[in-house]
Amino acid sequence: MADLIIRGGRVLTMDGAIIDNGVVVVDNGLITFVGRNADEKADKVIDAKGCAVMPGLINAHTHLPMTIFRGFADDLPYDKWTKKIQPAEMKLTPADIRAGAYLGVLEMIKTGTTAFADMYFHMDEVAEVVQESGMRAALGYGMIEGLNEDSDTKLKSRANFAIKWNGAANGRITTMYAPHSAASCSKEFLERVKELAVRDNLRIHMHVLETENELKLMKKRYGMCSINLLNSIGFLGQDVLAAHCVWLSDDDIDILKTQNVNVVHCPASNMALGVGTAPVPKMLERGINVALGTDGAASSGSLDMWKEMRTASYLHKLKDPQVLPASKVLEMATVNGARTLGINAGALKPGFAADIILIDLKKPQFTLSNLTSALVHGASGCDVKTTIVDGKILMEDYRVELDEEKIMDDARNVILKITNN
Template structure:
């Protein structure tokens, strides 16, 4: 058994029973939290080889949970901004993505994982293709990943079958891999890119292999209108009629919803990944987050890909969620700091049907981060939760642990060659560009 003792630190646990420990200690045994509290761990609990981390200049909190993204697209950071959605997608993203080789997927994903770990995200949901490359990088980096092949079904039935098969194969091969750090889902890309019969095949496969489902839904008004035109109903009802919610289901965006849809999502127990920065940047709209939360829908936060964000610092989404919904609802009490921080931690875990991450508590998985709070923007030390949400940043993260294992130390990834990733990402991008 390996032991780690985090000493003399300020803990933000996200546990309602004891949200903040102003000065305390945490003991980690292998991959689990063995103790957290004000007192030192009792001497008889400690092994002689217990490792120690001096947390006296740090705040310790659960690692962040990013519930929607496409990590290999990190290569396209800054390649197309400030464009209309269709220009961005059809003239810029798709042609570049069509040229991706496995190596580009691997490098783009590696760079994304480095950026996420360095900014305090310990679990990420990722949907793309060539996902074995993403899985290998996740395994190497020591991160926790919920991975799936995203499938667009605008093709022949034969191609659809091959894509579904490939998707299921990846999900079977990697579910539970990397010592349980990798789990998998199935993912038809969106109702507007997958015919109904194809979505039903995904639902069946999800039942057959006991997997959850993830899809994009109602990101733009155009897409909702098209759904009504093509299928006679709005996307929530459409997906419901295809049995989508008979499986645990995670929906990215969910920007344009009416009251009836919100009620149905709550009833079905669906999870939402709210991506405020991406939705603003692409001018897709502003999700009804306060209404969703009031209705009891399981809302969480995602960055979406770097191509529409353009970064993977989930602290920015946390701050944006806290600020934006106050502004658009004219209610300064909307999404208070603690709720915003929960969106990035324990609500993220809940959205992924996980009860063992997102909170610092005895028995939970030891996924946690240390932030350097000996900086002007954390002073005076009044309300640490407020400071983390409204003044904090992923750049304040210095050390990161996943499954009890340290993966970032002193602001450097321990199991990724960051310099090589940067160099390779540059080379990949330039090759993709020249191929135009």
């Protein structure tokens, strides 16, 4: 007897097929069958008639507790935004981080995100929230060299975090090393981070060439951009998750391809902070794995990956409507995200994690034949009806397991405290 069967939906496997009136069987946190008929019986059966059944979305770059700062520094360019946010961040207590992280996972569960890559501080709190909420995440404890501790202490504490939490929560939590950027960490520091990541067989999550200022600073400091510097010290590889990658030359794109680096596109944040447009169509054309992320809600305003998909699609269509079809955008938010996090998810197929969402198709915006286009261009997080992570139902028929009122009250109290200071 299986744990769960989802019957009767339009199954979008993200593995080549859309199966009408399909069946997905889940056992022990994994998908065991995807197809038309299954004899199997299960403890729980979900009737998915009128719904799309698809892999949960993957937010490959965010700073979860920054939900606290949503709208706090709007209408500012990157440098001024940072100047306003950073002093306020320094005041956050572990309890504040916990409240912000809970608000973040609640928003994700309600909008159909089942896994995310996160980088922030007081990360033990974030890890506990992931563990308690049932979400899946790849967590990195952020590192800015020289901030608060000396390098030895910092690297030791980050390694402790990474080792302590990797594989926790039945494997739902994995960890990464998370140096903030090549501009905020020295070459020597980054070399030590790479050594640790290789030693512990963990990935590295960092911001790369997000702003023109980073490009200018690196050229002044090293005579080369961040990507060339990272490449020169043997830092780049398939284990690296490079967020943003806005200010790239064609040579940089070649390096990213040669080294199999995973890039995370964060269009809403890039637009909000006026930093520019990442050359995503070029990177995809070169065969680079490009995933999608919201970045923190303080810059993007939302952790809803449906909005992020739509933003990505239209941002690049502005220059050329042919370059980024809906199917590619959906891949960025599922398959490519899973590859970036290094998890067996992002598609519905046997052996993969049972991270599954149901979209309510009985709505006007879905009354058309091209399901993929309707989802990418017409859906919002409000259309997600059911969210399942690791085979456990976190939201069913729009009702979440978490205490929504308490989570929003707790977060509101932190927000009031921060904005009144």
